[in-house]
Amino acid sequence: MxxxxxxxxxxxxxxxxxxxxxxxxxxxxxxxxxxxxxxxxxxxxxxxxxxxxxxxxxxxxxxxxxxxxxxxxxxxxxxxxxxxxxxxxxxxxxxxxxxxxxxxxxxxxxxxxNVPSKAFGELVESVRHTPSLPAQQVQALLDREENVVVLDARRFDEYQTMNIPGSISVPGAELVLRARELAPDPTTRIIVNCAGRTRSIIGAQSLINAGVPNPVAALRNGTMGWTLAG
Known part of the structure; x- marks a missing residue:
């Protein structure tokens, strides 16, 4: 029936x-x-x-x-x-x-x-001029063992599937809470990444808005951009 x-x-x-x-x-x-x-x-x-x-x-x-x-x-x-x-x-x-x-x-x-949230991320980046770094520049920082920490803002299951070597899993809602613990030195550069762009942008801008003293940037195009960069 x-x-x-x-x-x-x-x-x-x-x-x-x-x-x-x-x-x-x-x-x-x-x-x-x-x-x-x-x-x-x-x-x-x-x-x-x-x-x-x-x-x-x-x-x-x-x-x-x-x-x-x-x-x-x-x-x-x-x-x-x-x-x-x-x-x-x-x-x-x-x-x-x-x-x-x-x-x-x-x-x-x-x-x-997730079109509405992605559109919101692009709007935030456009209005707030959220800083970002390309994969090649982040790789160079890591290769030189610069004072930098990479925080992966995706869910833990996504992080387990593929992640940037040396990055730390910090799901987006936890970023502001845990950033100072993971980068207590205010000169440590914080790079926020996700799979593509949106959570990198929102995560980085959230830290900036929260007044984290560290230099903060999003990984441009996330792990997708990282993979495409080789």
């Missing part, structure tokens, strides 16, 4: 209005990460159907949150809505027309993941 016929839909105009007016709404793309990364509305959160039972209680802790479920016509949205209702969510709707409905209504679609 399916609840699809019982589910209401919400239109592009309705969802757009809710987003612009900052109403509580969870616009959920239930496709897998790869198709989501190729094309999705800016504020659509990726919550794949395959992980819904595991992730929904964590990422959607309030059972009464208004949820709008989106797919690209694969039939995933209706199945996801049914599962969400069975998990106790009380305000679940399908997005009218799916991804193509968003496009046809004039909605912009974005590529990549």
């Amino acid at each position: 399916t609840f699809e016929k019982d589910l209401r839909t919400r239109s592009y105009a309705d969802v757009r209005r809710a987003l612009l007016e900052r109403e509580e709404i969870a616009l959920v793309d239930v496709r897998e990460e790869d198709p989501h990364a190729r094309s999705h509305p800016l504020f659509a959160a990726n919550l794949p159907l395959s992980r819904l039972e595991l992730d929904a209680p964590v990422r959607l802790p309030r059972r009464a949150v208004p949820i709008v479920v989106l797919d690209d016509g694969e039939g995933l949205a209706a199945r996801a809505a049914e599962r969400l209702r069975s998990l106790g969510y009380t305000d679940v709707a399908l997005f009218e027309g799916g991804l193509q409905g968003w496009r046809k209504a004039g909605g912009e679609l974005f590529q990549d993941v």
Whole structure:
């Protein structure tokens, strides 16, 4: 039995209005990460159907949150809505027309993941002129055994997957707390890195804003830039 016929839909105009007016709404793309990364509305959160039972209680802790479920016509949205209702969510709707409905209504679609946070990182760097160093310059500092410490702002599991030799795992939320302990000498240069750019920029600027006396810079383009630099 399916609840699809019982589910209401919400239109592009309705969802757009809710987003612009900052109403509580969870616009959920239930496709897998790869198709989501190729094309999705800016504020659509990726919550794949395959992980819904595991992730929904964590990422959607309030059972009464208004949820709008989106797919690209694969039939995933209706199945996801049914599962969400069975998990106790009380305000679940399908997005009218799916991804193509968003496009046809004039909605912009974005590529990549975590687009809003990445855009915020670029804005911070542009406005605050967050200092950064290229991989070659950081490597030269390490090779000369300069007074420098590299703090990796990613999650620990990401750090374990690949990291810059000699770097220290300090997930972003811990940077301001631990920076003075890890670099007690105010002349020690602190380099903040992540996988790409965003967490490097935000981490470095957070330390600067917190008044850390050390010279601080982001590793330009993170471990990705480091790898590309050889």
